[in-house]
Amino acid sequence: MKIASAVTAANPTCEIRCFEQEKVARIKAQLAKDEELLPQLAEFYKLLGNVTRLKILLALAHGELCVCDVAHVLGLTVAATSHQLKLLRDQGWLAMRNDGKMVYYRLRGEGLLKALKSDFRLLEQRLA
Amino acid sequence: MKIASAVTAANPTCEIRCFEQEKVARIKAQLAKDEELLPQLAEFYKLLGNVTRLKILLALAHGELCVCDVAHVLGLTVAATSHQLKLLRDQGWLAMRNDGKMVYYRLRGEGLLKALKSDFRLLEQRLA
DNA sequence: ACTTCAATTAGACATTTTCGAAAATGATAG
DNA sequence: CTATCATTTTCGAAAATGTCTAATTGAAGT
Numbered sequence: 001m002k003i004a005s006a007v008t009a010a011n012p013t014c015e016i017r018c019f020e021q022e023k024v025a026r027i028k029a030q031l032a033k034d035e036e037l038l039p040q041l042a043e044f045y046k047l048l049g050n051v052t053r054l055k056i057l058l059a060l061a062h063g064e065l066c067v068c069d070v071a072h073v074l075g076l077t078v079a080a081t082s083h084q085l086k087l088l089r090d091q092g093w094l095a096m097r098n099d100g101k102m103v104y105y106r107l108r109g110e111g112l113l114k115a116l117k118s119d120f121r122l123l124e125q126r127l128a
Numbered sequence: 129m130k131i132a133s134a135v136t137a138a139n140p141t142c143e144i145r146c147f148e149q150e151k152v153a154r155i156k157a158q159l160a161k162d163e164e165l166l167p168q169l170a171e172f173y174k175l176l177g178n179v180t181r182l183k184i185l186l187a188l189a190h191g192e193l194c195v196c197d198v199a200h201v202l203g204l205t206v207a208a209t210s211h212q213l214k215l216l217r218d219q220g221w222l223a224m225r226n227d228g229k230m231v232y233y234r235l236r237g238e239g240l241l242k243a244l245k246s247d248f249r250l251l252e253q254r255l256a
Numbered sequence: 257a258c259t260t261c262a263a264t265t266a267g268a269c270a271t272t273t274t275c276g277a278a279a280a281t282g283a284t285a286g
Numbered sequence: 287c288t289a290t291c292a293t294t295t296t297c298g299a300a301a302a303t304g305t306c307t308a309a310t311t312g313a314a315g316t
Contacts, residue, residue, distance in 0.1 A: 016196050016199055016205075016262095017196060017262085018196065018197060018200045019194055019197055020193070020194075020197055023190065023191075023193075023197070024193075024197050024200045027186075027187045027190050027201050028200075030186070030190070031186060031187065031201065037248070038182050038183065039179055041176075041182060041244070041247070041248055041251065042176070042177050042178055042179045042182055043177075044177075044247065045173045045178075045247075046174070046177030046178075046273095047173075048169075048170070048173035049170050049171075049173035049174030049175075049177045050170055050173075050174075050273090050274085051167055051170045052275095054169060055159055055166065058159060058162065058166075059155050059159065062151065062155050062158070063151075065148070065152075066147055066292080067293060067294090068146065068292070069146060069147055069148055069151070069152050072146045072152045073152055073155050073156055073159065076275075077275075077276060077277085078292075078293070078294090079276065079277080079293085079294075080274075080275045080276070081293095082292095082294055082295085083274085083275080084274090084275095086294080086295095091254075092254050093254070098282095098283090100283065100284065100292090101283055101290090101292045101293075102283095102293085103292075103293060111250050111254070112250065115246065115250050116169070118243065118246065119169070119243055119247070120165070120169055122239050122240065122243050123168060123169065126219075126220050126221070145291090145292090174303095178304085180304080180305095194262080194263095195262070195263060195264090196262070204304095204305075204306095206262075206263070206264090207263085207264075207265085207305080207307080208304070209263095210262095210263060210264055211264085211304080211305085212304085214264080226312095226313090228262090228313060228314065229260090229261060229312075229313055230262065230263085230313095231262075231263060231264090
């Protein structure tokens with residue numbers, strides 16, 4: 001049980017002094033449990049960390065739209081729009097419907113919009 | 129009142145057909161109001177869209193830590209750690225305290241952690 | 257002063273992200 | 287079957303991001 005020796009070869013921290021080794025070890029153990037969850041959560045936030053994609057979500061809050069209409073709302077090319085729609089769809093937040101040549105996208109559920117609103121309220125409080 | 133003519137010179141959408149012009153115009157008007165809010169929200173999510181920074185937040189949930197201890201938790205150099213701490217501090221989520229040569233960082237309020245938890249629950253529901 | 261040590265900043269480099277242009281798909285109409 | 291049109295995919299360029307190393311700052315201790 002050698003918690004103290006945080007000295008493994010290729011570790012950048014191997015020569016840094018650690019002041020609260022026990023606490024650090026405890027926290028690392030805790031984080032280790034979330035090892036698989038954190039990347040998921042980060043991916044989620046990465047997806048939302050882009051004005052274009054946020055606009056898409058807010059636009060679709062008004063109901064389903066075809067790709068080219070979304071492109072108009074965004075002021076982007078259809079290609080770029082399609083790309084962003086795909087990212088949102090791949091992570092399960094959008095559903096699509098084929099109708100002839102057209103493709104219509106819509107939100108899957110309201111949870112995401114609620115989360116956006118909730119997070120935005122937090123943002124407003126932050127500076128207060 | 130020429131909503132229909134979404135044809136301005138340097139606009140990539142100027143040659144794309146728009147199917148529901150009225151609806152698109154309405155949505156664009158709506159989004160225009162959020163013009164200043166959306167970048168803020170995107171910045172917020174961008175900040176959270178990174179495993180390193182999420183780890184920092186979770187680590188500091190256990191109480192304040194000096195920079196080098198955070199570096200140990202992360203397995204990164206002190207420089208990289210300091211950089212990420214600064215980003216979180218600049219956006220108002222962390223506070224710092226000087227004590228001699230040491231600098232201690234801590235969470236400012238619990239709102240952010242609550243938001244993380246809440247968003248994570250949404251993530252779990254998504255696939256269900 | 258001079259040294260030491262934690263933290264920050266600066267510079268460099270690799271990776272990732274975002275978007276447009278062009279090519280590829282897929283569906284409909286003639 | 288060919289042409290047309292909405293969408294998707296592929297590719298490349300420009301910008302942003304994350305980390306490292308090295309240099310700088312700032313506070314104590316000798």
